[in-house]
Amino acid sequence: MLKKFEISFLPISVSVEKVTDLSPLKKILSPLIALILGLLIGAILILLAGSNPLLGYQALYEGTFGSLDSFTEVLIKAIPLVIVGMGIAIAFQASFWNIGGEGQILMGAIMATWIGTMKFLPAPLMLPLILLGSFVAGCLWGSIAGIFKSKFGLNEVIVTIMLNYVAIYLQIYMVRGPLIDKSMPFWPMSEYLPSYAFLPRLLSTTRLHAGLFLAIGVIISAWIILYHLPFGYKIQAIGLNPSAAQYGGINVGWTLILTVGLSGGLAGLVGANEICGVHHRLLDNISAGYGYTAIVVAVLGHLKPLGVLIAGFFFGALIVGADSIKQMATTPAALVLVFQGMILILVLVIDVLFHYHIHVVRKKEKGEST
Amino acid sequence: MILDKLFSAAFLISLFSATLRMAGPISLAAVGEVFSERSGVLNLGLEGIMLMGAFAGFWGFFVSHSLALGILIAMSSGGLLALLMAYLTVTLNLNQVLCGLGIFLFGTGMARFLDRLTLGGSTTPAITPTLLPVFPLALRKIPWVGPIIFEQNILIYLSWILILIAFFVFSRTSIGLRIKAVGENPQAADTIGINVKRIRYACVILGGMLGGVAGMMVSVGSLSMFRENVTLGRGFIAIAIVAFGRWYPLRTFFGAIIFGWAYAFQFRMQTFNMTIPHEFMFMFPYIFTLLVMVLSAKGYIAPKALGTNYSREGS
Numbered sequence: 001m002l003k004k005f006e007i008s009f010l011p012i013s014v015s016v017e018k019v020t021d022l023s024p025l026k027k028i029l030s031p032l033i034a035l036i037l038g039l040l041i042g043a044i045l046i047l048l049a050g051s052n053p054l055l056g057y058q059a060l061y062e063g064t065f066g067s068l069d070s071f072t073e074v075l076i077k078a079i080p081l082v083i084v085g086m087g088i089a090i091a092f093q094a095s096f097w098n099i100g101g102e103g104q105i106l107m108g109a110i111m112a113t114w115i116g117t118m119k120f121l122p123a124p125l126m127l128p129l130i131l132l133g134s135f136v137a138g139c140l141w142g143s144i145a146g147i148f149k150s151k152f153g154l155n156e157v158i159v160t161i162m163l164n165y166v167a168i169y170l171q172i173y174m175v176r177g178p179l180i181d182k183s184m185p186f187w188p189m190s191e192y193l194p195s196y197a198f199l200p201r202l203l204s205t206t207r208l209h210a211g212l213f214l215a216i217g218v219i220i221s222a223w224i225i226l227y228h229l230p231f232g233y234k235i236q237a238i239g240l241n242p243s244a245a246q247y248g249g250i251n252v253g254w255t256l257i258l259t260v261g262l263s264g265g266l267a268g269l270v271g272a273n274e275i276c277g278v279h280h281r282l283l284d285n286i287s288a289g290y291g292y293t294a295i296v297v298a299v300l301g302h303l304k305p306l307g308v309l310i311a312g313f314f315f316g317a318l319i320v321g322a323d324s325i326k327q328m329a330t331t332p333a334a335l336v337l338v339f340q341g342m343i344l345i346l347v348l349v350i351d352v353l354f355h356y357h358i359h360v361v362r363k364k365e366k367g368e369s370t
Numbered sequence: 371m372i373l374d375k376l377f378s379a380a381f382l383i384s385l386f387s388a389t390l391r392m393a394g395p396i397s398l399a400a401v402g403e404v405f406s407e408r409s410g411v412l413n414l415g416l417e418g419i420m421l422m423g424a425f426a427g428f429w430g431f432f433v434s435h436s437l438a439l440g441i442l443i444a445m446s447s448g449g450l451l452a453l454l455m456a457y458l459t460v461t462l463n464l465n466q467v468l469c470g471l472g473i474f475l476f477g478t479g480m481a482r483f484l485d486r487l488t489l490g491g492s493t494t495p496a497i498t499p500t501l502l503p504v505f506p507l508a509l510r511k512i513p514w515v516g517p518i519i520f521e522q523n524i525l526i527y528l529s530w531i532l533i534l535i536a537f538f539v540f541s542r543t544s545i546g547l548r549i550k551a552v553g554e555n556p557q558a559a560d561t562i563g564i565n566v567k568r569i570r571y572a573c574v575i576l577g578g579m580l581g582g583v584a585g586m587m588v589s590v591g592s593l594s595m596f597r598e599n600v601t602l603g604r605g606f607i608a609i610a611i612v613a614f615g616r617w618y619p620l621r622t623f624f625g626a627i628i629f630g631w632a633y634a635f636q637f638r639m640q641t642f643n644m645t646i647p648h649e650f651m652f653m654f655p656y657i658f659t660l661l662v663m664v665l666s667a668k669g670y671i672a673p674k675a676l677g678t679n680y681s682r683e684g685s
Binding site for chain 2: 045048049097099148152153154155157158159161162163165166169170172173176177292295296299333334335336337338339340341342344345348349352
């Protein structure tokens, strides 16, 4: 597709060509440019709030990469974002807009706590059972949206968001009711899990835990599933054109349900990761918006495993960094949300702009022969 | 005993009055979304737009003491966010779902940010005056009808007027016909000389303006204050109601009334000292939404071009 613009008084003609594929360089450049633009706009907002953005970003840097402690904190925040982000990326590849990460994480966390507080389970089996249980819980919670979409044609965005609210209130109920620590009946928290249910710490002085390997394992398995197994091929075929996929012999409804199940299962796993790796018990706000941030992570990573890994790491740093600049007058939590929305939009915009090749050609002089 | 209480006049009057009050913001946001979706743009940013309106309207009213100015500010802030949505989807042809989510996150964060920036410094929480009743005492004294219909706040009546106008424009004018044409078959509409992009811009922005006022109805109208996430997912529920109302303004309005009832009923049941934990009561509107979505899914015909962008170059 070629469009040509000529401006009469200029000796050049500009033609715009739309290409269907992005070059690898542009694929890397577009998220980078989005991030830089986002940080620039963020700086303007910090200025508006009456603080110095340079000091803010310096604090952000020191709060994330300044010491081993803060760097491991970044990894701790990046782990859930990478795992949920990958789950969401898988669903998005099938054009299933799973916004339910938040609820699926909470269902996984509830299940992890429930299994973890069953004292009669044999110690060596505990951690595998928790991981399996939380995966299944998130998987089932996600599948509801898959079934509603496949069987009734309902908009999955609305369904998953409604399920998020249901899960949030269920979690609030669980830590005040069935799962509450009975020795402290006025605090909305569950009792601590036994130490053999913890994800082991990797460095003795920091909180970094074995969830790191979980995240890397998830990324590698997602890469294998998406690009080396027939299931991944089906997911991508549905994402490109569901009716063509159906015509080509793929059971679209069933594949979608499985895809969302996998997507929700990964989110559920994060519930276990937060319980067994970080908090060691269930409490309010256990997910802290990971389900929504992970959407931005998935899109920023172009829905690819390696991209999600890098984007998840970046947003982990952003969350930790925002906490470290809390002493500033602004409200970093609100700014992080604004930033997420901006990045989501900016990546899309820049990707579109990159699809246009602009050629500038000198006009031929009149009478000049070719 | 509970049955006695359930059917007492006082309970029923307060239930129905609260039903209309609770339905107000959802119905106005949903009717705005009808326009947007009928023109072919699924605006999932509605929740963010409502939150922006909730803050902006509250702030405008709080600072200027003028309700009209507050409404104007809520309207323009919602309209501005919607303009961004329209630019991204109609001009740049970006994915509507992702752009909607971007607007949702951006609006949610921006409302919170501006709230802290403008009102966060003060130690006393900012509260706007309760809106006084508009109708004379004689009308409000009519048994049943008085307290239910005539004792609402002025924003509710404003929303009814806006919804009536919307219904009239949509169903009785050629503009409405053009909107439907654009949402059903943009190519055909384009061939007969309808400016597809202009109609879509207008509809999305109109939806955003109504969404902004709807948000203000929650902050100023119901609570007299602004809090983080004050709309509690009503923007998304409104989108569900649009499908339930089959993309017709009046059906959507009545759908919203049913949801208003669900909210009102839930709040009233919490005062009953029942054995059901109140967290389950809070869940009720969302489960109710899911249930209604499933039950009304049959024979559900969305505008054909809903969610797809249109550009002349073709695909």
